Amino acid sequence: MQLNMIIERTFEYRSEGRALSIGMASAGSGADVILLPALSSISTRSEIYPLLERLASDCRATTVDWPGFGDLPRPRADWSPEMLSRFLEWFFSQMSPTSRMIVAAGHAATYALHHATRHRDAADRLVLLAPTWREPLPTMMGYRPWFARVRAAIDWPLIGQLLYRINVSRFVVTSMAREHVYSEAIGSPATASPPSLR
Numbered sequence: 065m066q067l068n069m070i071i072e073r074t075f076e077y078r079s080e081g082r083a084l085s086i087g088m089a090s091a092g093s094g095a096d097v098i099l100l101p102a103l104s105s106i107s108t109r110s111e112i113y114p115l116l117e118r119l120a121s122d123c124r125a126t127t128v129d130w131p132g133f134g135d136l137p138r139p140r141a142d143w144s145p146e147m148l149s150r151f152l153e154w155f156f157s158q159m160s161p162t163s164r165m166i167v168a169a170g171h172a173a174t175y176a177l178h179h180a181t182r183h184r185d186a187a188d189r190l191v192l193l194a195p196t197w198r199e200p201l202p203t204m205m206g207y208r209p210w211f212a213r214v215r216a217a218i219d220w221p222l223i224g225q226l227l228y229r230i231n232v233s234r235f236v237v238t239s240m241a242r243e244h245v246y247s248e249a250i251g252s253p254a255t256a257s258p259p260s261l262r
Contacts (some may be wrong), residue, residue, distance in 0.1 A: 072088070073090075073158070074086065079150070083090075086134070087108070088126065088159070089109050091116055095123045095125040095162075095165075096123070098156075098166050099125060099168075100169065101130070102170025103130055103172055108133070108135050109129050110171070112127045113127070126159075128155060128159070132147070141228065153179065163187050165191065166191070168191070168195075169193040170195070172199055173193065173195030176192065238241055
């Protein structure tokens with residue numbers, strides 16, 4: 065069995081007059097398959113590496129972070145759906161114009177589906193993993209007026225960094241996984257539980 069080396073790289077993407085560094089990784093050769101990680105403060109391209117490695121024996125698999133997400137520094141910005149859609153269009157036209165399959169997880173599935181409906185020849189196949197269209201807090205708790213203020217505070221110096229560190233702490237991530245990601249206790253074989261919509 066041939067092992068495919070993951071090749072990491074960073075590229076520059078310009079959005080609203082700003083240069084952003086975006087992380088990307090590829091492995092394998094052949095037809096292009098693009099893997100889009102979920103849009104989440106705790107999601108990066110590296111969470112898709114196990115799938116990337118498995119696909120790399122049959123194709124050129126590539127994963128990319130979303131602007132404003134991932135593990136590289138990013139400027140303060142309101143990452144609107146329009147901005148993220150423009151990034152995806154740019155990425156497919158400039159970085160992967162010949163993709164044959166798009167695999168998108170979580171909220172990324174909505175963007176991939178939107179892209180595919182506007183560009184019918186974008187890929188031969190579209191795979192949506194746990195697709196969702198709504199933010200987690202409104203899904204779990206219903207809409208609250210203070211959500212917008214919390215979201216805005218994420219971009220503030222110091223306060224935003226503190227909120228981010230809390231959000232990605234072992235306690236919060238474990239709690240999220242236990243409460244609304246897995247149906248069985250952490251550490252035992254688990255299956256995803258259906259979302260509870262209110």
